[in-house]
Amino acid sequence: MSAKPFNDNFLKACRGEEHSHVPVWYMRQAGRYQAEYRKIREKYSLFEITHRPEVCAEVTMLPIHQLDVDAAILFADIMTPMPAMGIDVEIKSSIGPVIANPITGKGDVEKLRKLEPSEHVPYILDTIKLLREELRVPLIGFAGAPFTLASYLIEGGPSRNYYKTKAFMHSDPEAWHLLMDRLGEMTVTYLKAQMAAGAQAVQVFDSWVGALNAQDYAQFVAPIMNRIFSELEEESAPKIMFGVGAGHLLHEWDRLPLDVIGLDWRTPISFARGQGVTKTVQGNLDPGLLLASWPEIEKKTRGILDEGMQTPGFIFNLGHGVYPQVQVETLQRLTAFIHEYSAKNN
Ligand code: CP3
Numbered sequence: 001m002s003a004k005p006f007n008d009n010f011l012k013a014c015r016g017e018e019h020s021h022v023p024v025w026y027m028r029q030a031g032r033y034q035a036e037y038r039k040i041r042e043k044y045s046l047f048e049i050t051h052r053p054e055v056c057a058e059v060t061m062l063p064i065h066q067l068d069v070d071a072a073i074l075f076a077d078i079m080t081p082m083p084a085m086g087i088d089v090e091i092k093s094s095i096g097p098v099i100a101n102p103i104t105g106k107g108d109v110e111k112l113r114k115l116e117p118s119e120h121v122p123y124i125l126d127t128i129k130l131l132r133e134e135l136r137v138p139l140i141g142f143a144g145a146p147f148t149l150a151s152y153l154i155e156g157g158p159s160r161n162y163y164k165t166k167a168f169m170h171s172d173p174e175a176w177h178l179l180m181d182r183l184g185e186m187t188v189t190y191l192k193a194q195m196a197a198g199a200q201a202v203q204v205f206d207s208w209v210g211a212l213n214a215q216d217y218a219q220f221v222a223p224i225m226n227r228i229f230s231e232l233e234e235e236s237a238p239k240i241m242f243g244v245g246a247g248h249l250l251h252e253w254d255r256l257p258l259d260v261i262g263l264d265w266r267t268p269i270s271f272a273r274g275q276g277v278t279k280t281v282q283g284n285l286d287p288g289l290l291l292a293s294w295p296e297i298e299k300k301t302r303g304i305l306d307e308g309m310q311t312p313g314f315i316f317n318l319g320h321g322v323y324p325q326v327q328v329e330t331l332q333r334l335t336a337f338i339h340e341y342s343a344k345n346n
Contacts, residue, residue, distance in 0.1 A: 004136045005136070006136050006137075007023075007070055007136060007137045007138075008138065009021060009022075009023040009070050010023035010025065010070045010071040010137065010138050010201070010315065011138050011200060011201065011238065012313070013280060013313040013314060013315045014201055014238035014240070014259050014260050014280055014313065014315070015238060015259065015280075015313065016259075016279075016280050016311075016312055016313035017312060017313060018312050018313075019312075019313070020343060020346070021338075021339045021340075021342045021343040021346070022305060022308065022309065022314055022315070022316050022338055022339075022342035023070035023071065023315050023316070024069055024070055024315070024316040024317065024334075024335055024338045024339070025063075025069045025070060025071040025072075025073065025140070025315075025317060026063070026067075026069065026317060026318050026321075026322050026331065027073075027242075027317060027318055027320060027321040027322070028321030028322040029063035029067065029069060029073065029322060029331075030059050030060060030062050030063055030073075030075050031321070031322060031324065032324035033322055033323070033324050033325070033326045033327070033328065033331075034062055034063075034066065034328060035328075036062055036066075037059060037062060040055065040058075040059060045091070046077060046091045047080075047091065049075065050075065050076050050077070050080055050123065050124065050127075051123045052123070053123055053126040053127040053130050054130065056075050056076075056123070056127040057127050057130040057131050057134065059075045060072050060073070060074060060075040060127070060131055060139075061131070061134065061135070063331075064135065064137060066328060066331075066332070067328075067331050067332055067335050068332070068335050068336070068339075069137070069335055070137055070138075071137050071138050071139070071140050071201070072131065072135055072137055072138070072139050072140065073139075073140040073142060073203070074124070074127065074128060074131070074139065074140065074141050074142060074194070074199065075127075076124060076127075076142070077091060077097070078097075078142070078143065078144030078148065078149060078205055078207075079091065079097045079144070079149075079152065080121065080124065081115050081117075081120070081121055081143075081186055081190050082097075082149070082153075083120075084113065084115050084116070084120035084121065085112045085113050085114075085115060085182075085186060086111055086112055086113045087099060087101065087112075087153060088100035088101050089152075095157065095158060096152075096157065096158045097152050097157065097158070098156065098157040099152060099153060099156045099157060102153060102154060102155065102156035103150075103153045103154050103168075103179065104154075105172070105175060106172060106174070106175035106178065109175050109178050109179045109182065110178070112179075112182045114182075114185070114186075114189075115185075115186045115189050115190055116189075117189060117190060117193035117194075118193065121190070121193075124193075124194070124197075125193060125194070125197040128141065128194060128197040128198045128199055129197055129198055131198070132198035138200040138201055139198065139199050139200055139201075140199065140200070140201045140202065140203055140240075141191060141194030141195065141199030141201070141202045141203075142191075142194075142202060142203045142204070142205060143186075143187045143190045143191050143194075143202070143204060143205070144183075144187070144204075144205050144206075144207075145183075145187060145204050145205060145206035145209065145225065145228070145243075146179070146180045146183035146184045146187065146206075146221070146224050146225075146228075147165075147180075147206055147208065147209040147212070147220075147221050148205060148206050148207045148208045148209060148243075149183050150165060150176075150179055150180070150183060151165045151208050151211075153179075154168050159208075161211070162208065162211045165211075166211075166212075166216075169216070169220050173220070176220060177220075177223075177224075180220070180221070180223070180224040181224065183224075184224040184225075184227055184228050187204065187228050188227075188228055188231045188232060191204075191232060191235075192232070192235065195235050195237050199237065200237055201237050201238045201239070201240065202232075202237060202238075202239055202240065203239075203240040203241075203242055203262070204228070204239065204240070204241050204242070204258075205242055205243075206221075206225075206241070206242070206243040206246070207242070207243055207244050208243070208244065209221060209243045209246060209249065210243050210244055210245030210246040210247075210248075210249065210264075211245070213248070214248050214249060214252075217249055217252065218252070222252055225252075225253075225256060226256065229256040229257050229258050230257060232257075233257045238259040238260060239257075239258040239259050239260070240258070240259065240260040240261075240262055240282060241253050241256070241258050241260070241261055241262065242261075242262030242264075242282075243262075243264070244264045244319075244320055245264060245266060245267075246264070246267070247266065247267040247271060247272070247275070250267070250272055250275045250276075250277050251275050251276050251277075253277075254275075254276060254277045254278055254279055258279070259279060259280060260279060260280045260281070260282050260315065261277055261279050261280070261281050261282070262281075262282040262283055262284075262317065263281055263282065263283035263284040263319065264283065264284060264319040264320055265283070265284050265285065265286035265287065265288075265318070265319025265320065266319070267283070267284060267319075268284075268307070269281055269283070269284070269304065269307040269308055270307055280311075280313040280314065280315065281308065281314060281315070282314075282315035282316075282317045283304070283308075283315075283316075283317050283318070283319055284304065284317065284318070284319040285297075285300060285301060285304060285316075285317075285318050285319060285334075286300070286318075286319055287318045287319060287320050287321060287322060287323055287326075288323070290318075290322070290323070290326045290330050290331070290334070291323070291325060291326065294330075294333065297330070297334060298337060301316075301334060301337060301338065301341075302341065304316070305338065305341055305342055305345070306345075309342060309345065309346070316338050316342075
């Protein structure tokens, strides 16, 4: 065990407080770009990893040791709680979640079961407890948001244009809202259980909600997001909201009782501020840039830091997850650069 002091820069940034350097973590910081992860995956599927707290904690900690990031994110998937609700899901390599029994109507929604975390996902709670004994950085828990989860459940897998989801939403609003309620209830229950087990912050992934225009978002999604964050308001752990291509929804998110807004790579920090975002922001280097040469990466990173550091509390991240093709050395160098540059220019 190391005697390293606890690094709370990430939690301070979430709360908009001054910190000694800009904290950084990366979405998908544990994954296939790491040889150690690929080796573990030869033996276990993604679900098998998450069902084994010791293996799952080891995978969660890989990037902490390797990259020196300022936060850990629980290794799991947004689909992890779905089997407990009655969804037959498999995570297929290079595809994503594939559902054997997609939702086609109200009857399917009514059949969805309630998540009881200690009964259905005890392994997740055990992994969190194990991690808290080991980690010297904060642990981020997470859950999928109703729209993004519903898109998988209705489409049956990943989608480009979400037409089945949109058709469902517009043709049977009552069933849609029931589906949002059931999934939203899961999100709240699951996140509360993660925080009770020791997660010190949580991120809600609404990765694909940017597919909706602002009007449909307001009608079909905003009510459940309001409810989720009001039900989580009493929890002291900071809450982060993230979606891809959601620049047109940022003003809605800024009104919610949450702490941090995650920006994708197409949403400049200045644009977000121009939209009225007052909260701490997290982001947003284009993950594709990690495959470019170092001078380009450094230049773009410097630009993001210069903008982000104009307000106290900024968290560096990518605009979406790390690609499997990225070199570990690139992320090591990037992390060191962010720490050094932000400490010097504070
Ligand atoms: O390090 C971390 O970020 C924590 C682990 C994590 C995973 N999934 C593991 C995973 C997290 C936070 C997620 C969230 C998740 N899962 C989201 C929201 C974030 C985002 O990317 O927008 C979504 C939409 C999913 C659904 C999902 N699961 C997709 C689209 C894929 C990718 C398919 C692929 O192979 O590229 C998955 C699979 C998945 N989840 C992997 C990992 C590490 C792929 C690696 C593997 O098969 O071992």
